Amino acid sequence: MPAIIESSVVAEIPGPLSKAAAKQLDSVWDSRAVYFVADYDKSEGNYIVDVDGNKFLDVYSQIASIPVGYNNPALIEAAKSPEMISALVNRPAVGNFPSSQWHDILKNGLLRIHPEGLDKIFTAQSGSEANELAFKAAMMLHRRKERGEGVDWTHEETSSCIENSKPGSPDLAVLSFANSFHGRGFGSLSTTRSKAVHKLDIPSFDWPKATFPALKYPLEKHVEENAAEEKRSLDEVEKLITSWRFPVVALIVEPIQSEGGDNHASPAFFQGLRDLTKKHGVTFIVDEVQTGFGATGKFWGHAHWNLTSPPDIVTFSKKAQTAGYFFGDRQLVPDKAYRQFNTWIGDPARVIMSGAVVREILDKKLVEQTARVGEVLYAELEKLAAKYPEYIKNLRGKGQGTYIAFDTVDSATLVKSMKKLFVNIGTCGVNTVRLRPMLIFEESHIPTLLAALEKVIESMSLIW
Amino acid sequence: MPAIIESSVVAEIPGPLSKAAAKQLDSVWDSRAVYFVADYDKSEGNYIVDVDGNKFLDVYSQIASIPVGYNNPALIEAAKSPEMISALVNRPAVGNFPSSQWHDILKNGLLRIHPEGLDKIFTAQSGSEANELAFKAAMMLHRRKERGEGVDWTHEETSSCIENSKPGSPDLAVLSFANSFHGRGFGSLSTTRSKAVHKLDIPSFDWPKATFPALKYPLEKHVEENAAEEKRSLDEVEKLITSWRFPVVALIVEPIQSEGGDNHASPAFFQGLRDLTKKHGVTFIVDEVQTGFGATGKFWGHAHWNLTSPPDIVTFSKKAQTAGYFFGDRQLVPDKAYRQFNTWIGDPARVIMSGAVVREILDKKLVEQTARVGEVLYAELEKLAAKYPEYIKNLRGKGQGTYIAFDTVDSATLVKSMKKLFVNIGTCGVNTVRLRPMLIFEESHIPTLLAALEKVIESMSLIW
Known part of the structure; x- marks a missing residue:
């Protein structure tokens, strides 16, 4: 070469x-x-x-x-499998009529590499969609807690939401960081803060943005400065959570801000975010769309942090060749069916490919x-x-x-x-x-x- | 049987x-x-x-x-084709590195059945995503016209959009109808008005909702009443467009409101929407996610209307087995690259399946x-x-x-x-x-x- x-x-x-x-x-x-x-x-x-x-x-x-790799033989084999052909030809509304193989496809594929403590999954088609689904799960959980367990929806709630009005459509915020990228849907784009070309002319939600630590390199020469910088960012996060004009129900962060410039922070910083979100009842979403699936030298970027308790939700896409989110707490499954739902809920064909990717990664x-x-x-x-x-x-x-x-x-x-x-x-x-x-x-x-x-x-x- | x-x-x-x-x-x-x-x-x-x-x-x-149909032989053949295997195994960032077959896949597939006058396409992965992309195209077009052709973005615009603030993130609305369903993303959900189970607890944009005509059946016995009902709805639409607190840049409508109860309106009503949107410079988006691909006895539901000029955008998904939108006006392509963009921009594997579906529909x-x-x-x-x-x-x-x-x-x-x-x-x-x-x-x-x-x-x- x-x-x-x-x-x-x-x-x-x-x-x-x-x-x-x-x-x-x-x-x-x-x-x-x-x-x-x-x-x-x-x-x-x-x-x-x-x-x-x-x-x-x-x-x-x-x-x-x-x-x-291109034309990976193990992936070609998966692409030719009878299971794949059926998934391509008989695309199901998987929430209503899953195939008899669906459980095993998940179990022997994506669930083999689930982040520690997060052994349940919701499937999607893109990182952007996965993040928005995560936001929705966090929002429904927040309102469920406010409402009280078992308390039914009021007529005022169900009728006002159709009008896009309160209380049914409440003001609830997702906090993200300066220079982050979380996708281009109207919700995910409201948390994306990297470049104008992504955001200009598109209406967005009035959600808070915190400064991401700007570390100095080489790290070993700027230990104290960097620690102070991270402390400043954590303080800002807490202030935004406690003082925003309406409830901050979720915080989303990339283990390494990728689109925004490959910006890193220390495990201590992320432990700080875990502690703050736990303290204030905020759903902690780690966006592993780019960092997930091994490129950081661990399967998940957040595995480098040795957190005292896992994130609430981890989203994935890109190298997974499909998308979705992992979670552990059953309360993140909404109180009623069909709230987190859509016709396809991902694509079994792509989930089969992700299974082959997982096997290849683990085997090799x-x-x-x-x-x-x-x-x-x-x-x-x-x-x-x-x-x-x-x-x-x-x-x-x-x-x-x-x-x-x-x-x-x-x-x-x-x-x-x-x-x-x-x-x-x-x-x-x-x-x-x-x-x-x-x-x-x-x-x-x-x-x-x-x-x-x-x-x-x-x-x-x-x-x- | x-x-x-x-x-x-x-x-x-x-x-x-x-x-x-x-x-x-x-x-x-x-x-x-x-x-x-x-x-x-x-x-x-x-x-x-x-x-x-x-x-x-x-x-x-x-x-x-x-x-x-399930296990359709023509689709099985497409699923086994070398083209499909490559698309599954070598999933491209199709906006940056399209395959040498990409043009022909589109041309010999989806573009064979493009709605009259709408011969360009943007690919996506779900109806919800397709609708949101359509909204974004309409919003960027609106601001481009306001800005004036060739006028560059100001620093105020590019910096404020990162803050989710005006003028970079402007208040712009999409008008939809009561009982409509357009998806579950934060933008598309703001235009969905069918059921509380879709919307409750999720923040939404302050966008207007018009009444959809409630026709009486049998139609032939209620001709005058139904005409008056449609006139009332059209008047309401025009009033909302001209009096909403901020610009209404797009109107989205299903040819038949499906999720919301299979509600129909007459060709005259839809011609009225075409006239009003044209008069007020509003992008007219027809959501054919459920009505498209033939089930109404024409390939596109809106083909029943004999419009004097085509819709601006037609979105599709479901029976297409992939998703996206068709358009005709080149101005709906944003002024700069990367504004309408994402990593995958659809899935060539699913677009290949849609080509097989198109061939099967036309051949048979x-x-x-x-x-x-x-x-x-x-x-x-x-x-x-x-x-x-x-x-x-x-x-x-x-x-x-x-x-x-x-x-x-x-x-x-x-x-x-x-x-x-x-x-x-x-x-x-x-x-x-x-x-x-x-x-x-x-x-x-x-x-x-x-x-x-x-x-x-x-x-x-x-x-x-």
């Missing part, structure tokens, strides 16, 4: 065939965000191939959502591999950062598997140039480069990535 | 195996809404089989979402069949209604394919009893029975349905 980057001919990316395909697509489907058009039949493992025949080491992985010990490879990768990046401190700043993700990121001078130019050296890599935040390799990324791939990165940085430092 | 209903032994539905399976499922996944647990391997065509071996004529079709002329069979079915139900006028009231859906419904005395008891006679049938509204057979429902199935219905009604009339 390193041979590729020694090529003297720099390809035009996207190439002519990609451009033509994107243009054709654009007549019926907005294709302005297309980087290149892919040939998935030729893609394999960690490598994605485009229609021009360019082969890229993929450390972006479909916005962090390919778990175990890919979380352990990611932890190991991540350590080597981080150490290599540290060396490069020492050489080019202006171009690799605030290196972060130590001990977090391959979930590594750094700030740079111009992330857009950097990732564009990386594509010319056949590495597909992504950005986040303002000028952050984020690494999101798959769980099958190995030590042997590191030199390709590092060589391309050094070559690009060298060129940038020469020209600017 | 009619032999079944002559059986003297009435089965317990759900049977013991269904009950046991639902109970097992309930330990990890809320199963309170389960009618029975299905054996999809044994289900075929119009018939669903449960784990106890009971075989039901299915005129509910997974909440109106099975298009062409199933829309025409549904129109023809619906006429016979309606005529038969009219006879039964004449015999049992108290039990079949306000029969509706004439000329609307098999999209037929009637009010009755106790719809819950009726459909429960129908299951004991091996007909799976659904309810909606307050005491409405809705027929939602698949598009492969034939004349030969009518006697089974009618015989069971008559037997149940006879028993009810005897006992009550």
Whole structure:
């Protein structure tokens, strides 16, 4: 592989065939965000191939959502299984008419890797939907407690909610953090705080936003400052919970703020959030849409925190290849049927795929591999950062598997140039480069990535 | 088939195996809404089989979402295709890295049946998501026009939207009708007005609700009254648009209010909505999640209206086996990339299935069949209604394919009893029975349905 980057001919990316395909697509489907058009039949493992025949080491992985590699044989087998064909062809309203296999599909798949203490599941189709379902569960629980167990709904409640009025449609808030991303539905978008392009012109709920700790790097040189910063954020959270104009019923947080710039906080900070939410009866929702499924070197990002008691709800999507939320407390199941419900409640076909992903991860010990490879990768990046401190700043993700990121001078130019050296890599935040390799990324791939990165940085430092 | 209903032994539905399976499922996944647990391997065509071996004529079709029958051979073929296996295994972030087949999958599938004038598409995963995406497109278009073409976003806008504050997060409304159902996300739920069980305890936007015309049946005996009723509703719509406390940017309506009770209105009423929305620059969204894909005897429910100009947006899901919206005006594509975007933007696997559904519907002329069979079915139900006028009231859906419904005395008891006679049938509204057979429902199935219905009604009339 390193041979590729020694090529003297720099390809035009996207190439002519990609451009033509994107243009054709654009007549019926907005294709302005297309980087290149892919040939998935030729893609394999960690490598994605485009229609021009360019082969890229993929450390972006479909916005962090390919778990175990392109054309993974175990996934192909699952895709060909009779169970899958039935799920594709006989799509059920799974809440009303689940298949006889549904229990085992969940039990032998997603439930094998449920977060500790959260052994029940609600299935969904996207991270955004999973988060909104979590909010709704928290809201119904809050009102159930207010109402008192067994107290029935009043006529005033049931009639006013149809009018979108109180008391049936109450003012209830979900607290989120500055720079967070939790999705693009009207509820989830009200908790997303990363970029204007996600939010502009869309009405939102009047929900509170707390500052996320802005840690200084390297962490070991800023211990006291960072602890003070986290304390400040926790105090702000508590103040918002206790003083907001209406009840804050849930708090949602990513273990690592991904879209917002790969912002980390310490286990102590998250323990603080657990304590505060418990103290004030706020549902603690951990959004593991991007951090879940192993890339941090543990199956769940929040497993790094060693919490004294688990979160109330953990949401997932992306590498799960399906979506939903885990929970433990039965009270999070609403008091009546059909309150948390929709026609499909997820997609059994995608849940079957997630089962195959889980088996592959466990069988091949890919979380352990990611932890190991991540350590080597981080150490290599540290060396490069020492050489080019202006171009690799605030290196972060130590001990977090391959979930590594750094700030740079111009992330857009950097990732564009990386594509010319056949590495597909992504950005986040303002000028952050984020690494999101798959769980099958190995030590042997590191030199390709590092060589391309050094070559690009060298060129940038020469020209600017 | 009619032999079944002559059986003297009435089965317990759900049977013991269904009950046991639902109970097992309930330990990890809320199963309170389960009618029975299905054996999809044994289900075929119009018939669903449960784990106890009971075989039901299915005129509910997974909440109106099975298009062409269980284990349809053409769909099985699509499910086994190399294209499908790739889509399942290599799930793309389709906005960034679409496959080389993506254009053709759309072009040879969903776009073959696009509503007249609406030849562009945005893909999604559920009807609720499709509607919310439509709202967002309408909102961004409204603000784009207010801002003026080419005028860039201000710093005040981009910074305030992160705070969920004006002017970046403006107050903009979507108008919907009483008894409508448009989904369960926080935005779509704010336009849903059918039942408290969907809405209670969930915060909603302060959006306007207009009365939907309450037509009297039989239509031919109430021509003037019904016209006046529709005029009243249209006047109310215009008043709400012009006097609401903030701009009404979109109006959403179902061609037939389904969840809310199978409420119909005349083509003239919908032409009135088209005229009013055009006059006031309001995006006219037709929610064809339940009415689309042929059950009304035309491919799209709104095709019955002969509008002078098409709706702005038509949303779809359910029988499409995927979801999304069609549109024509390029201005509904936001001014910048990534504004209407998410990781997956639908699911190519499900879009491939929808292509197979489209081919099957067109090849087998199933829309025409549904129109023809619906006429016979309606005529038969009219006879039964004449015999049992108290039990079949306000029969509706004439000329609307098999999209037929009637009010009755106790719809819950009726459909429960129908299951004991091996007909799976659904309810909606307050005491409405809705027929939602698949598009492969034939004349030969009518006697089974009618015989069971008559037997149940006879028993009810005897006992009550």
